[in-house]
Amino acid sequence: MNFRRIFKAIFQSQLGPIFALAFILMLFAIADQRWSSGNYLSPRNFRVMMNSAALIAVPALGMTMIIIAAGIDLSAGTALTLCGTVLATQFKYAAVASGEPGFVWVVLQAVGLTLLTGCLCGLVNGSLISLTKVVPFIVTLGTMTIFLGVGQIISKESTVYADEKNIPGWLSDFCYTGSNSERYLNFGVFPNVPNSVLLTLVLALAVVLLLRYTVFGRNVFAIGSSESTARLCGVNVPFTIIAVYTLAGVFVALGGLMYYANVKNGNPSDGMGKELEIIAAVVLGGGSLSGGRGSILGTLMGALIITAIRSGCAQLSILNTYTHIIIGGIIIVAVIVDQLRHGSPEWFFRLLPAKSTEG
């Protein structure tokens, strides 16, 4: 048995982030058993982790497409809480309460406006990037604060709380992670999986199919790999870029909806810094900021890795400050490992023993 060859195969496969996640889960589970309550892998904590990961993963799906197209969206965080705030305001000022006739229109309007807000945010980003040729980093750095400001105008610079009776039941249950199995959709197949996780999986599958099996998806990869080649091949580059950002806006809006369902209020400034978490999930999953590379499965794993570390540190009562340092370190290590994987330098593999001792 050739250890070096097996390691190389695993190392270079698409499954890298899955192994990384498994390794991290194992590490924390052992530490948790040894020094703490041993609740790390309990069903409940697992649900909490999955739900937190879903909150990152949904906007990160859109971010993956943007990053594959060699872009970046720094405004995703504030756009997300802007959407959440819009939703909160709609419920706060709703004329009809949950359960009363006509409430369905309130919900439709609220959700519709939220999605529209997300679309508009993405459309603004995409149009500015593709029409002005200013680099995405700068454009979205600008819109990041613009969206924050717009959110603060809507929220009148405070946190928006809606009356409990105005919030539809399905939304209250959306990010529920407790033990009452009646509050899960289940469908008779998945016992007690948070609804947010189900939505994430459906969306992720949709994006996988979109990227792999449509002309649009292949064009996104082509633009990210070489924009001038794409143009030369007749790809409508400006349209594709606008479409990517707008579509990502929809995911940001859905992220905003989940954020609202999770915290039950809308605070526009909550979003500051969320974009970095979202980008980190994509990068941990193997997305390359220079474009042309990124995977949805990887992004999901990236989101899980971030929450697994955060939750593990919480279980072990590691101070928040150290958690930040650990997550930052993991991101850098992950990118170094990713570069090694793609460069596959022989010296690296030569460090490994050629044959296992069991021979």
Next chain:
Amino acid sequence: MRGQSILEVNEICKAFGPTKALRGVGLKVRSGEALALIGENGAGKSTLLKILSGAHRADSGQMSIDDKPFRPSGPSDTRQSGVAMIYQELNLAPELSVEDNLLLGYRGSGGGLLIRKRQRPKVIEALETVGLGGLSPTAIVGEQSLATQQMIEIARALVAEARIILFDEPTSSLPKKDVARLFAIINELKEREIGMVYISHFLEEVREVADRYAVLRDGENVGEGRMEDADDDTIVSLMVGRDVKNLFPTVAHRPGEPWVSVQKLTGFRYPKKINIELRRGEIFGIAGLVGAGRTELIRTIFGLDHSSAGSVSVNGKPIRPTIGERIKAGFGFISEDRKNEGLAQDLSIVDNLTLSRLADYTTIGVLNLKHRKRAAEKLLERVQVKCNASDQAVSELSGGNQQKVAIARILHQQADILLMDEPTKGIDVGTKAEVYQMLGEMAATGKTIVFVSSYLPELLAVCDRIGVMARGELRDVRDAVDWTEEEVMKVAIG
């Protein structure tokens, strides 16, 4: 002493994964002479140069400079040992001044401080040696012409007191008069007892500048000797390992009825008021110096560059100037910049091949990947691309094979009017012959080809008509048989 061996390379082996790029190469470079390193693409020339310059490390073998072992660990180490490399793509910092570029990486005294004044005489001397005595050391490099930039690169090697200079295809993008300048400088460097290794695809050029040659094939040194002792046929058959009967194979074809009409086409700078009538099944060559507007002309025809006036019509019908419309009307384009524009290097061969005509494989918007792969593989076979698998990244292919992928793409696109910008640039003699063969076959099936090239022998051999450009204008169009190289050059520099 002139003629003494400085650099010795013995039994160098290098493998990239399963592919053996070099299998025991040995050669000697003597002071004051230029050694031409000849070989097809993929023969291992570039790998050998990269090992010499410290960019790669050899798996086994020895190198020595002045009988002292030479094992470069990186580019700066190489510089210290007196080896400098002039790359095909220039390696200067365009925003910096000439002086700063020359002193980049130079470790003079000054304890980490760069005292420009103290280095001035050295800088000026180096510039004078390469014939740039009139250039101000504070001029910005990016504003200089390509040829001047190349001279600056050589000057940088002189500032670093290089004793061995490696040239990788230095003339591939130079106009003829600058090539002459470069050769004069190389002769000057010989006087200074500098040893040189010179890689080029152009045999006539090598003949002019090199004293000795070494031919690489499949990572081995298959022959060497004095330049004047070997004729072209000998060298070419060493390169390809078989006798090449015909460097310019042609396929019989007859231009038919008028088809594409370019009327008064004008860009923002170049081209200027160009009129061309192209016929079905015709190969139309465009000659001219680099910078004469040839590239701009065919880019404008394709709709990649904006036109400020004029029209392009097919069958008498004007076509709107967007790439999408032009592709629909049957135009296809091959970029001279294969690396950045022609192909998306990170994407797979299949992706690159099919990108311009993906819609063929969709049913209600869903791509049929299997169908697409099968079609792509059929094309790869047709143009004989050497690859491990069709989902391999294009960047892993050799230059010649990449070019075949680019050509296969416009075939796949079912383009009928092929605009090709330097389609044989940087590819080896054998592949070039295959490309000419393909062009002839395409013309025979009624496709029209516009062929831009700086290599006159191929234009004269392959084209039906040739137009010569100068300063953005199409100066003269004649049947290919009515041109000679000298006449083309006369018009081109006029």
